[in-house]
Amino acid sequence: MDYIEIEGRKIHTVEINPSGEETVIMLHGLFTNLSLYYMTIGPEIAKNKRVILYDLRGHGMSEWNDDGFSIASLSEELIKIMDFYNVKNADIVGYSYGGTTALYTAITHPTRVKTLTLIDAPLLNEDYFKNVSLNSEEMLQAYKKSVGIAVKNSVADQTEKKIDKIMNQGQLIDAISTSQSLLTEDKISMIKKPVLLLYGTRSPFIQTGKLLEKRIPDARIGTVSGDHNFPVKKGKWIAQKLTKFLSEENGAILLKLQSIQKSYYLNKEEFPVLQGIDLEIGRGEFISILGESGGGKSTLMNIIGGLDNKYTGEVVVNGKNIKASTEKELDLYRRDTIGFIFQSFNLINYLNVLDNVLIALKMTNLTKEEQVTRATDLLKQVGLEQHMGKHPNQLSGGQKQRVAIARALAHDPSIIIADEPTGALDAQNTKEVLEILGNIAKSGKLVVVVTHSQSVANYGTYIVRLADGKVEEEERLRETYPVETQKAQVSKPLSFTSLIKMAWSHMMYGIKRNLLIVLGGGIGIFSVLLMLALGAGGNGYINKQVSDLVNPNSFQVVKEREDSQQVKHSEEINSQDIEKLKKLEHVKNVQKGVFTSGATLNYAENKAQTTIFQTLTDSIKQNDIKIGKPPVKNEILLEKGIAKELNKNYKDLIGEKVKLSLQVLDAADVPKIISAEVTVSGISDEQGSSAISYDTLEAMYDQNKLSLTPNFINITVDKTTNVKAVQNKIKDMKADSKVSFSVTGVGAILDTVTIYINLAVYILTAIAGISLLVSAIMVIVVLYISVSERTKEIGILRALGARKKDIRYLFVSEALFLGIFSSILGVIGVIITQTLINPIVYEHISYNIVQLSLGQILFGVGINILINLLAALAPSRKAAKLDPIEAVSME
Incomplete structure (x- = not known):
């Protein structure tokens, strides 16, 4: 353990491999076992880097109190240590509260921190920052530098749905934070650099870590046994992960192919296409995969591009093996990481040039305005700003390929794959397209060109010759182009719109x-x-x-008895029956009625015979009475035909008296004629509408000492829509097993x-x-x-x-x-x-x-x-x- 003295204070530090070109500063937690930490992680990383270990406990524990501890003072001390060792900026790795200190340092001293890796670190939290002024923009800038985030056990309650939501929004925040983070969802963008997540074996760690692993395509996940005081073998494992992680982030390795083998089968006979391809490629490279037709170039391109998953071996992109990806994850991989350029351009004919580029941008989180701006800028870069409204069939071959290049670049992928991009172009267009691809590689992307042309391959920085499915030769033509830190677009699926x-x-x-x-x-x-x-x-x-003929809301009810021969006979209706009918829902009026086969009418010397005669009910509509009014007691309504038989000038009958004669049965069922003089009150157009009031008929019976009982009941319902329901209820009524009610009249016929x-x-x-x-x-x-x-x-x-x-x-x-x-x-x-x-x-x-x-x-x-x-x-x-x-x- 080393001690350095700064402003009279002795601070625990360790410097390992002072001659290393790049510096990594590691901060342990307040409760970490120092000897295990220093013995395992530090020396492993120091194999190729200068490592400075900083012991927070010497300072931090001395200032621990009920109000927490001063992250600000720990951060300031870290800056003083960097000055002491003459370190302008460094990759900083923070474990536990050391990670919290490192994050605060990245906020307050952004130029001093190149990249930031946090392992099992409490993130920005009010509990740890007493009397410290922070703003969201500073936090955002610090997080953009972060290459690693760890999870805490306090987020075990984060559900898969919430993490899905956070990931879909392109944000990584409270799902891996403790308590109430000061970083709000609308301020933090999804970290697009490779993310290293180290989580413990306790179930809360595993639960959250695995959920995040599924949803962060660039994440590399490890499991750490125990808590802060991990054993030596686990410390070495963490160190190895960190070493590989930091070296890859600096651009050494973006794409790694390990033992790639692919065969096709015909009638169970195997035809090998790729036979053990091994390659390691970094950013800023223009790789030319050169070979004759049938050598496996296009097959390898499809495997790298995530279009083909039926092979053996590993394709590791940003540290993640895509061979183990699900179909949905491969869709996401192509949206995030790959841009395709094809020999035959493969533009969508019914979309214009601008829309062909926008189709890729619609799978990003950019706003509509930002999408159009980026598409327009890309088309300007490839010299097509004057052709944005044209369709592909209006373009030359070179112009089509430029559109394809702009589309491939639209979603800002890490890898551009071009399959014979100049195969259908003339010499001038070939040169222009290859210069564009070279500029893409210079911008920090990996460009992979599949070609059979040596002259095309010579434009690249590196040539890989394939023959018979094997790497025959590798040749370095130029140095890798320098790579600057980039932040990729956040992708999303195509919207339904x-x-x-x-x-x-x-x-x-x-x-x-x-x-x-x-x-x-x-x-x-x-x-x-x-x-x-x-x-x-x-x-x-x-x-x-x-409705013009009869009242649609009225119908007649008769009572019938079935004899032993199952023949139905009309039955008289009593007062109990009438009361039952009155109590039915929606029944507005119940009228007693009598129907007879006919009546005889005499006027002066003239005589007329009706075939149908009844007492007046609501079934006879008043607007059918063309002359006069409905009859009351001792009055009669005549149908027009009968009135004409009594008097050719039938209108003159109004107010005149006529003799009405009816044949009825007495108590002994002996036929008997009863008569009365009645006054004509009105004349109706409708046939069979001659009628008198029930009271008039009852008076005629009384005068002859006879008893009148109704043989039908006229029911009036409140609404036409309720007629059918009331009719069904009446049909269901039974006095006994042999006696029932039936419905007659036009309403019943109308249903049929x-x-x-x-x-x-x-x-x-x-x-x-x-x-x-x-x-x-x-x-x-x-x-x-x-x-x-x-x-x-x-x-x-x-x-x-x-x-x-x-x-x-x-x-x-x-x-x-x-x-x-x-x-x-x-x-x-x-x-x-x-x-x-x-x-x-x-x-x-x-x-x-x-x-x-x-x-x-x-x-x-x-x-x-x-x-x-x-x-x-x-x-x-x-x-x-x-x-x-x-x-x-x-x-």
């Missing part, structure tokens, strides 16, 4: 064919809606006609008529619906054709990082558009038809026969869209399942 816009662009690109599909679907929905509208109009017309009309409408609608099925088949066929035509586009999108479900949504969106527009066309057609037909028909029947309602429109449109979406399922699934390698190479 972006997919909708792409679907719309494709529809407009093939507008003629799509118009025919929309027309076919429109005819189908037109036919269905027209049948429904005619059915509604037909039902309405019949109801109107019946309506049923037959609806049946006819349903049959016609089903026939019309066949056209909808035909249009659905059209959609299926067209989408299958579209999948075949757009196979290359699907491969391009998958190479850019689009997920399988994004491809499904793209085709489903097109089907949705077809459904919506065919529905609109069909609805407009029915509305026009309704407008033309109704006035013509109205002249004949005084009724609008086509009645299209909002409910019918919603039903028809919903069914049509649903059919279109179902039709899209199979084609969209086929599109999503396409192999991206085969798809992108399809011509």
